[in-house]
Amino acid sequence: MQVTALDIEAISGLVIDLCGIYLDDSKGYLIESRLGTLAEKHGCRSFAELAKKVRMGGSHALKDEVINAITTNETLFYRDTTPFEAFAFKALPESFDARARSGQPNRLRIWSAAASTGQEAFSLAMTIMDNMPDYRRYDIQILGTDISEKAIERASRGWFADHEIHRGLTPQQLAKYFRPDNGGWRVIDEVRSLVQFRRLNLLEPFIHLGKFDVVFCRNVAIYFTPETRADLFRRIADVMTETGYLFVGSAESLGDLGARFIPHLHCRSVYYRPNLPIPVGR
Ligand SMILES: C[S@@+](CC[C@H](N)C(=O)[O-])C[C@H]1O[C@@H](n2cnc3c(N)ncnc32)[C@H](O)[C@@H]1O
Known part of the structure; x- marks a missing residue:
């Protein structure tokens, strides 16, 4: 046609x-x-x-x-590497420090906002397990969402074909976190238990999801118009904790969004933190 x-x-x-x-x-x-x-x-x-x-x-x-x-569901484990290093060595420990001063010291909420077939969300879970031997003591929730029902259905299965496994995972990570299954590989239950997947269209309101300490919203807003993209990140700021961390794609920048986010550099990765509005009268 x-x-x-x-x-x-x-x-x-x-x-x-x-x-x-x-x-x-x-x-x-x-x-x-x-x-x-x-x-x-x-x-x-x-x-x-x-x-x-x-x-x-x-x-x-x-x-x-x-x-x-x-939709383009292109993704891989530990995509671009450095965001996961900054997550492990900066966002993760500092988020727990911030939580220690809050009413919910043991809780951590992470959102993979365009999760595709799940590699990003599972990479976050494996990063936590690698860096926090006592992770079971904490209430850690990783939410993976995507508009594509097919992608979310695949992510929920936690099953990956050989060619997907060989994109981003080391043999050690494969041996530690996956088991052979049905001609491919299935992520072990312990990783799976940290992650939940559900369908969500980022154009629709998501304030009901509650607040997140860390948001990965990578390689999706590049497909949007500048207005839709700006609106999305402003709404993401509304669901981040005051001390939250936002990671975007390596080819993306929030420089044009004005003062709503402040960029930071760690482990060769840029991440953003919400810039709180100054209360009236101060
Ligand atoms: C290129 S993948 C990025 C996956 C992952 N974040 C990464 O960086 O590897 C983009 C994903 O965004 C999803 N997507 C596109 N439009 C969306 C929307 N309006 N709401 C939620 N997800 C959307 C697509 O289905 C696709 O899975």
């Missing part, structure tokens, strides 16, 4: 409304390659017809299929 200018307009409008991902006019090939089979499967003669069908809301399943097909 060939994509026309009208198709691009209809699909990019739909995709931006569904998940915030901005497809410019040059993305015709992406529409063709990712949505072609789906459009044919649902009897649509054009991509514009597919967009119309989704908008008419007849089938939630079709909407999910479009989201699954159009």
Whole structure:
């Protein structure tokens, strides 16, 4: 199925409304390659017809299929390495110090906000287990969320194929935290027990998730328009503890967001901390 200018307009409008991902006019090939089979499967003669069908809301399943097909779930264990070092040696100990002065000294909440198939969330869990031998004494919750139902379903299984395992894990980490299973590898229950996955669209309100000490929101906002991206990070600031840590992708920066976040450098990694508004009258 060939994509026309009208198709691009209809699909990019739909995709931006569904998940915030901005497809410019040059993305015709992406529409063709990712949505072609789906459009044919649902009897649509054009991509514009597919967009119309989704908008008419007849089938939630079709909407999910479009989201699954159009989102880029590329990820790997310990992606870019340095954020996980800064997490281990800065965010983790300092968050516990900050918690020690609070009403919930044993608690730590971490959010992997575009978790894809789970490698980021499991890397955070393994980093904790490697660096905190007494981690069982604490109430540690890692929440992994993603808009893609398919990605979250895979993450929840905690099962990875050989080629995924070989992206980012050392043989020692593999031996310590995974067991062979069904031609691939399954993460051990102890790692799995620290992590929960659920579906969440970052365009929708998430204030109900409560406060997080550490947020990883990496390699998702790069697909959004500048306005959607700015709005997302402002809302993320609202769910971070006053002493929280935010990690973004290595090609991302929050420099244009004004004073809401302050950048810091540790272990060759940039992370951000919320800049609290100055109370009126001071
Ligand atoms: C490239 S992956 C990044 C995974 C991981 N954070 C990393 O850095 O390796 C981007 C993920 O963002 C998800 N995503 C895209 N739009 C989203 C939205 N509106 N809400 C939540 N997740 C979204 C995609 O489904 C995809 O799994």
